[in-house]
Amino acid sequence: MTKVDLLIWNANSIATMNDAREIIRDGGWIAIHDGLIVQIGAGNDSQPEAKTVVDATGCLITPGLVNSHQHLYQNLTRSMKPNGVTGLTEWFWTYFPMWKELDEEAIRTSVRLGLFELALSGCTTATDHEYIHPFPFLMDAAIEEAVEVGMRLMAVRGSMTLGPEQGGVCLPGMAEGEEDVIADCIRLIEKWHDPKASAMVQVALGPSNLMSSTETVFTRSAEIAKKYGVRLHTHIADDPDETEYVLEHFGKTPLEVLEVLGWFTEATWCAHVVYPSDMEMQRLAESGVSVAHCPSATVIDGGLPGGPTPVRDLLNAGVNVGIGCDGATAGDHQSMWMETKTALLLSRLREGTVQAMTAMDALWLATRGSAKALGREGNIGQLSIRANADIAMWRMDGIAYAGSLVDDVTALLQGGPAQVWSSWVGGVPLVQEGNLVGVDVSAEVARHTKSAHRLQSFSQ
Ligand SMILES: [Zn+2]
CATH class of the missing domain: 3.20.20.140 (Metal-dependent hydrolases)
Structure with a gap:
């Protein structure tokens, strides 16, 4: 069997945002191939082999x-x-x-x-x-x-x-x-x-x-x-x-x-x-x-x-x-x-x-x-088979959520502050382990500051 491109596994919970608002708890996983979600499973389901495997232990996964x-x-x-x-x-x-x-x-x-x-x-x-x-x-x-x-x-x-x-x-x-x-x-x-x-x-x-x-x-x-x-x-x-x-x-x-x-x-x-x-x-x-x-x-x-x-x-x-x-x-x-x-x-x-x-x-x-x-129902905003693999992964095992009595989605939005831990657009990494992939943040901010100062000099 061919390997899928990416497997994100062992999530604390996955908020699929499908029509039933299904939450997969304790060891859920998502398989991605050619930019699409191809399989979603719970902990005991057999997982496909993947070229890249990401450990989601302690994380909530939501659609991007x-x-x-x-x-x-x-x-x-x-x-x-x-x-x-x-x-x-x-x-x-x-x-x-x-x-x-x-x-x-x-x-x-x-x-x-x-x-x-x-x-x-x-x-x-x-x-x-x-x-x-x-x-x-x-x-x-x-x-x-x-x-x-x-x-x-x-x-x-x-x-x-x-x-x-x-x-x-x-x-x-x-x-x-x-x-x-x-x-x-x-x-x-x-x-x-x-x-x-x-x-x-x-x-x-x-x-x-x-x-x-x-x-x-x-x-x-x-x-x-x-x-x-x-x-x-x-x-x-x-x-x-x-x-x-x-x-x-x-x-x-x-x-x-x-x-x-x-x-x-x-x-x-x-x-x-x-x-x-x-x-x-x-x-x-x-x-x-x-x-x-x-x-x-x-x-x-x-x-x-x-x-x-x-x-x-x-x-x-x-x-x-x-x-x-x-x-x-x-x-x-x-x-x-x-x-x-x-x-x-x-x-x-x-x-x-x-x-x-x-x-x-x-x-x-x-x-x-x-x-x-945006007219994109079905292909973004949900984690379901054949949807684009636009995924956000949030760490729920840090200080902000320690001792939480509520489910991960409630904790994420009633608590915080939160920054995404990792994310993918069509299966391509955008943020990984808290950092923007391939971005020199200091240089980007310096460049932006220069333009902002020029523009703000026209304030009346
Ligand atoms: Zn507006």
């Missing part, structure tokens, strides 16, 4: 976490400004003067750093929503870096097409021409989008929001998405400034406008959705629109009025919800483990009961929920 919303360039301007910024419009105007100075070096180094930070937090699939394009082929540079780092990427070709002369929130000179955006979207799909289940790169279309993008770029994006079989992404119902702006300009709520623009389809996933009405939640569920919940970003500035996102209500209504870190300018960090834990805590705080979200629920959002949001 899936990040469903982020802007990787924002780690160049990490963290909210001290003294706070009130409202989304002021937030944009605070950072736009720096972001419009993004150059190719800044994009490349920030994408790499963001992916490294995500990888150390157990993430194996990232989303990068790039809606500011001060130079051509920005998205290509981001994709090239993700390919080199070896993480799966949902590359969202974002855009802002509504300049201040048309009432948009962009600063003068920042809005792109709609024809240029549409042409670049099609070019990127044709160049990079891989529809296969094993895809490392997929492309989606993402007008930034209703305050900075033209109605027609939304409707045309929906037409292109349908034609090419790609997905649609935007920010919606995420700030009182947006609600006020949209009510004034459209006479409808942001979600009502999005539906009118043809975006209520199974191909759409939206970031935030802090303010859905009961009727809107019902419509999201019926239409198959997913939500990317970014917990830190919704509370870090003191908390949005009425926030955070009503995740329990959305789930009860039948809406699929994933987890995202959002950009590091809004959420300050890029740890999917931390966002998953924060989602757990905020749901319990919001609803006032532990039943609002179990640790398993939170892990479901960060794996199955995000995978479905």
Whole structure:
């Protein structure tokens, strides 16, 4: 019998995140071949011979976490400004003067750093929503870096097409021409989008929001998405400034406008959705629109009025919800483990009961929920036969979990802090024994710091 490529064996527990949410305890193992999971067994089952064997004694194994919303360039301007910024419009105007100075070096180094930070937090699939394009082929540079780092990427070709002369929130000179955006979207799909289940790169279309993008770029994006079989992404119902702006300009709520623009389809996933009405939640569920919940970003500035996102209500209504870190300018960090834990805590705080979200629920959002949001249900976000071998292995035998009375998934997310011990993307090592494989971290941080300082010199 031929040897499989990799065998990870003797895990303390394996959270498969299959439909039954099955947990394999005491000596579970996973066999990987040609990038796919080919066998999963319990301790006494006979294991295949493998070219490489990894001992998972004392470890919890989960699917690699899936990040469903982020802007990787924002780690160049990490963290909210001290003294706070009130409202989304002021937030944009605070950072736009720096972001419009993004150059190719800044994009490349920030994408790499963001992916490294995500990888150390157990993430194996990232989303990068790039809606500011001060130079051509920005998205290509981001994709090239993700390919080199070896993480799966949902590359969202974002855009802002509504300049201040048309009432948009962009600063003068920042809005792109709609024809240029549409042409670049099609070019990127044709160049990079891989529809296969094993895809490392997929492309989606993402007008930034209703305050900075033209109605027609939304409707045309929906037409292109349908034609090419790609997905649609935007920010919606995420700030009182947006609600006020949209009510004034459209006479409808942001979600009502999005539906009118043809975006209520199974191909759409939206970031935030802090303010859905009961009727809107019902419509999201019926239409198959997913939500990317970014917990830190919704509370870090003191908390949005009425926030955070009503995740329990959305789930009860039948809406699929994933987890995202959002950009590091809004959420300050890029740890999917931390966002998953924060989602757990905020749901319990919001609803006032532990039943609002179990640790398993939170892990479901960060794996199955995000995978479905990205249109990749079945091939990432779960440990099952023929799924991509995207795997996170967490040490549970250290100080942080000593004396734990609860199962490993609960311990991981109620306790911590945690960093992934080892991870694989399609069976290829990304993090091994706590270290990023083949990465000179000091050199990467030094390079990033140089670009960050240059960009921050444009702060006003
Ligand atoms: Zn965002």
